Amino acid sequence: MSSFETAQVVVAYRERSEDRIAVVANGDRTVIVVADGAGGTGDGHIAAETVVRETLANHDAIHSSTGWSRFLSQLDVRVHAGEATAVIVDVRPDRILGASVGDSCAWVIDGPYTTDLTRTQNRKPLLGSQMAKPAPFWHGPLDGLLLLGSDGFFSYAKRDQVTRLVARTDFWAVPRACVDMVRLPSGDLWDDTAIVACRVRQPHVSRRRYSI
Template sequence: MLEIAHAVDSYHSRSEDRVEIIHRGQCAVIVVADGVGGRAEAAEFVIHEVKVALAKLTLPCEPVDWCSLLCDIDGALADDAQAGETTIVIAAVSANGINGASVGDSVAWLITSGGYDDLTERQERKPFLGSGAAWPVAFQTRKLEGTLLVATDGLTKFTSPESICAVACEAEIEAAVHHLIELVRPPSGKLPDDIAVALCRLSINHQESQGEQKGLARVSNLFRKFKQ
């Protein structure tokens, strides 16, 4: 039902950016985190805590539940002097839509042929998760139409939204996610920043099935009107 691809790359030996895809039934939870200050511990901590929480949560849940979870993780990170801070985007995706929450400057965009909707537009860039004062902001959309991009600022800082959207909509999702990284790779070959990116969309078969269902519904409505 869902097609998902993700990739991580770095300008040095160990990336501070993380991406994780967690499957639960017909839902996928995408987590992207960018550790602050040259440290990956907070990003790893967040992903671990989300996995633990998902073992107890019933999906689909409400956006406020993701905010509550991130507030709890913010406090736990703040209590760990070694963990540091991180950005976070968590997005739960199914055929029925997307919801989640975010802190920092990583992004979730819903990309279509007409442009993109920045689901994380209202997020608070600072304080980061792990400060003990982070302010998670929820987002939600009732339909998964197009391609969902979740990425750290290692992508969005170094190329244009137009270029990102064009590549993200490529037919082969696995190729597209690696082409996104190549968008920001300079001729030297060394990336300007760490990068983590995930793409998610409905499979072609599912899109065709939805189109057939809509067509049948229109025929049924016309038939009912004719009978009246």
Template sequence: MYTTTRLLDSYRETSEDRAEFIVVAEDVLVLIVADGVGGRENGGNAATRAVERMRESVGVASVRQLSETRFWEQTFRFVDEVVSSDVTCGETTLVALCLTPKRIAGACVGDSEAWWVDASGGVRVLTEGGRKPYLGRGMADPVSFAFPTPRTGTLLVATDGLFKYADAERIAQTITQGAPDLQAIAPALRDLVRSSSGTLYDDFAVLLAARG
């Protein structure tokens, strides 16, 4: 039902970004992205732990639950408690959502984002309003969202390694020009955030999904 692509890269040996697809059913897909907060210890551990716990929660949820904002709000708070109680973890952003033919529902904390880019290059920021505190302090205030799934377009979920260093117009243009070849789009997005020397400015994680 969906075509997908995942790409992670970094300017350093060990990235603190995490990104994962979970296939729930043929037409039900969960996307999760986390970015360990830089400048603080153990951000990568926090991102890993958050994704693991989110995966476990998704694994025991029904499709109906995954389509409800309440599930995501409650799960984010649970994950925040788990991460904050682990002394080996720092802090992390988190975006998690469920894509079905009829509905997109999820939540976010921090500056990782999810966009829907339509065929003409129009952008709908699903995660608008995402904010601090990050996950890992026991104080996260997740922002949930739910929208009808558009009939055409591309779902983009990524860390600020993309959004901080490339403007929205260039991101949207890269996606629309490359569609429907998601495997070509992902490295093209990465190229947008390289320095003049060719290195990345930050850790980079992107998930792309579209109807097959």
């Protein structure tokens, strides 16, 4: 059983979403990837699918932040259709590793405190441009909640609103609540929206029934 548990959602604002999510849990390690295909390139969904597929195929061999950054640099020239953002977070019991490029984000939310893991990322060029410049990141053990998402959420959500939402919302409902937070008054979304929440696996509490 994985040391971490995740909840996720992808919602399209048109007929087809350009956003992609993948989570692979392997014992004490959980790798999460969010990729957002650039709609203006025409094949953004293909680029996002390439990011996810290559991450799932290569994650076993990567064990450092610089390794993830190097992987994304190599992937930049292997994306042959469209362009995409990418944020990859490699969660382990003693640390969080990863790398990103574009405007998809990853935050660690611990009570009122928020750490933006992707704060040093380069928003452009994107993967598939052959000019992307991925940025690595590193963080200590996961305390609180890890929240990843595409710009359909992070471009419109305010940090203090997100911390309040996380504090009052059941973990499994967080991704859907995040999507609802950034809806327009009409109920529509600004953009495709992908959200993944991750936390240390909580112990299962069995409920005994007592007869009186």
